[in-house]
């Protein structure tokens with residue numbers, strides 16, 4: 148497996164700025180393919196918005212460019228939609244934001260609304276046809292589990308009947324506005340990113356140098372403290388390194404978003420106070 152640079156505009160690996168960069172993070176993938184040898188590469192796999200790695204929402208050109216590169220070299224594009232699939236970003240699948248059709252999609256969490264373990268691999272016809280006369284000799288105890296399948300069908304029905312994907316799209320706009328306000332109000336917030344109801348806040352100790360919050364003041368005194376404080380105030384977000392990752396229920400309301408970002412506003416103020424006192 149060969150890794151490529153992320154579409155991380157806030158800390159661009161090429162030291163360029165969007166949009167003058169020409170989306171170098173995407174075009175550089177072609178160089179990697181040429182160096183490795185296109186015939187050595189079966190597939191390119193990417194998340195529409197990487198959640199666990201710094202919550203990165205790519206520029207609009209990024210995935211159309213990757214699709215075009217993959218097509219040119221006969222390489223499959225696999226979208227890892229384990230987190231972004233089934234409405235999280237305000238569309239059924241994240242790749243729909245850029246009208247990109249991947250060759251395969253892996254997905255899980257939102258498929259059953261997370262209540263029952265189930266994962267899926269979706270594929271386009273030209274990939275599926277391969278299995279008309281060949282098969283992968285793997286099995287597992289829980290494959291095709293009827294309870295998991297029933298939960299998935301029920302979740303899909305609820306997404307449609309309660310118009311939850313539409314709600315995620317509308318509330319994604321509200322959440323984005325609230326995140327932007329946090330950025331304006333707090334020096335320790337250097338960037339906010341989101342796609343629908345998947346959001347990320349990046350924390351720094353110094354807005355000018357963008358030094359990660361934990362680098363100067365220590366992980367325990369900043370990130371671990373932040374985690375405890377969020378829990379004390381009854382909010383559930385994921386805090387990893389100096390990133391706050393946000394993924395509220397698709398049924399969330401504007402009032403609930405305002406409450407949640409209000410809690411973050413309070414804690415960000417507190418952490419700035421701690422930084423000044425240190």
Ligand SMILES: Cc1ncc(COP(=O)(O)O)c(C=O)c1O
Pocket residue numbers: 194198199227228229230254255256266
């Ligand atoms: C983006 C992403 N891909 C893949 C996985 C692994 O999925 P699973 O746990 O269903 O094997 C995860 C799990 O958290 C994930 O977040």
